Amino acid sequence: MTTAIQNVQDYLENFTEFEKRATGRNLPWLRRLRDDAFARFCEVGFPTTHDEDWRFTNVSAIARTPFLLKEKGKIQLSKKDLAGGAIEGAPAQLVFVDGQFVRECSHFANLPRGVTIAGLKDQIANNPDAIEAYLGHYLDTRRDPFSALNTAFAEDGAYVHVPRGIVLDGPIHLLFVSTAADVPSMMHPRNLLVFDTETQGTVIEEYVSLGSGTVLCNSATELIAGESATVSHYMIEREHKEAFNISTLRIQQGRSANVTSHSLLLGGGLVRNNVHPVLAGEGGECLINGLFLGDGRQHLDNYMHVEHASPHCSSRQFYNGILDGHAHGVFHGRIVVHKDAQKTDAKQTNRNLLLSDDAQIDTKPQLEIYADDVKCTHGATIGQIEENALFYLRSRGIDEISARRLLLFAFASECLDRMQPGAARDHSERLIHEHLLSVANHLPGQSSHTQTERSWEEVG
């Protein structure tokens, strides 16, 4: 309890400082949004494993660490540092360093006329009226303390508005870079993506590290897909292993909207990936697709909360996990079917490969159905690399490490197959390939990690 109080005290100091200088502090609606969220956070504090939503993920290492908000104006980063971070075929790239938009490193001139794209902070300063009707209207700050914390510190991030009828050709790439930190530091990127009626587009959120140090990246994205909009969202986490990464994607789907969420968890030490779509209009479709690859002492938690709030909607969840070393994976798939959401068709599949005796997976379906005419299925498998397949490949001359890697890539490519062909999928494929080359380079029993890594329970 003492830690909790001390901790809230730290955040109070951070928040008081933040409120004095935050952009938009004079906007009553925004101030209320931040204040209410902070009050809620103070009320509930960080979750513990006694909370059902956090049963398999212990965040006490986050709760015990005194994080500081990264100060403004200390960013020294050139385009050169970011070379290689670009995605070929992306008409827009927004770069954020330690949570702050860096215009010099960004480009977005190649977008169709009418599309608004900006740093959220600039948008708040220049045209707050455009976002008042959306910002904070969807994210669940009551249930999730991290969402409350993000909202309390909501200032910068990406704002994208695609007006009616516009189709974006390539993906919008949002690149979040965390730099070296002498003291534990935190950032709370906040993104608002508004796709109006009959629009189409893809947004990639990618989190990377330059330099080491303990860092908490607690991001939240509100994605609004209007009537008949078709939107793909990619969340790619590849920070270093000292990073805490909490991300929340809240999707609001209108009538006949079709939204796809792809998550690719490759990095980070303690990662919690929340995906929360609400199918609010009839005939909506949602595909939630994910891949998490963990080794060492990584903890990768995927928390899905799919809300069917209207009739005739369908949702599909497919998550594949590959865990090596002492890695711990979690898949928590919650489906809530509201009373009026008849003819709901919801499906959930989680498949896992455990490559070592110490790797661990917790997979939990949770169905809450209040309608009577629905179809909901769920399934989970946990297995190892199939010996028959391994022998088959080896009997044709392929060495054991290459054969294992091929089988891992085959397992991972189930997720790639669910992505639409294009720049975003090519990028994902390249990252998975590189990742498997760097981690799947040893045989079972022989660790590729020479340095001992800390367990997250030990940190603090």
Next chain:
Amino acid sequence: MSLLQIKNLHVTVGGHEILKGIDLKLNPGEVHSIMGPNGSGKSTLAQVLARRQTYEVTQGEVLFNGKDLLAMKPEEAACEGLFMAFQYPVEIPGIGNTYFLRSALNAIRKYRGEDEMDAMDFLPMFREKLKLLEMDEKLLNRSVNEGFSGGEKKRNEILQMAVLQPKLAILDETDSGLDIDALRIVAKGVNGMRSPERAMLVVTHYQRLLNYIVPDYVHVLVDGRIVRSGGAELALELEEKGYSWTETEARQTPVSA
């Protein structure tokens, strides 16, 4: 020098002795057939030669090209020129047929100090072999054996053999589950690969396959031992009299194990 020489091979699985002293010699250019009833140890022999690790060799020695085969990993045996067509080819979703086979061929070429083959050189050769086995080009884009019919899987095994060009080919019950048309195509593929440099070991339960792939030698395996060896005519005799004939003979031989 013989290509494959098996001397007094004893193999156990889970404490049960399956092979109880096999002696066999294959010279380049020869086709040998191993026939035997279910449970006689035919497939065990094939799998041990392909270096499956689930079997324990308790006694004996196997020389492949003069080298100790039992010291080799499966991939090393393959690179040395050994190929086994599986009785039950494995489905591997997510790995393309073409990619898989080119990787295998290049692994073998690399082992032998040859240049790797790029896709431009590989594809025309692959297409030609496909035609030989009357296989649909669509299979090029499918995953390894995924959704293949039984016959397609067996043909795919022979296709791989045609691409990898082994020195020793072991066909493990390649005829099982094939209709007569598929059997003819498979046999044509196999016969097309008979050459003075290559040896084959055809493992089968039935004589039918041997009408199409006529062996130089036939060995009858019963209860872990070769109880009889002879020419192609032995297969016909076996078909006529049934395995019970040799089983009776086997029982008359005292068992020492």
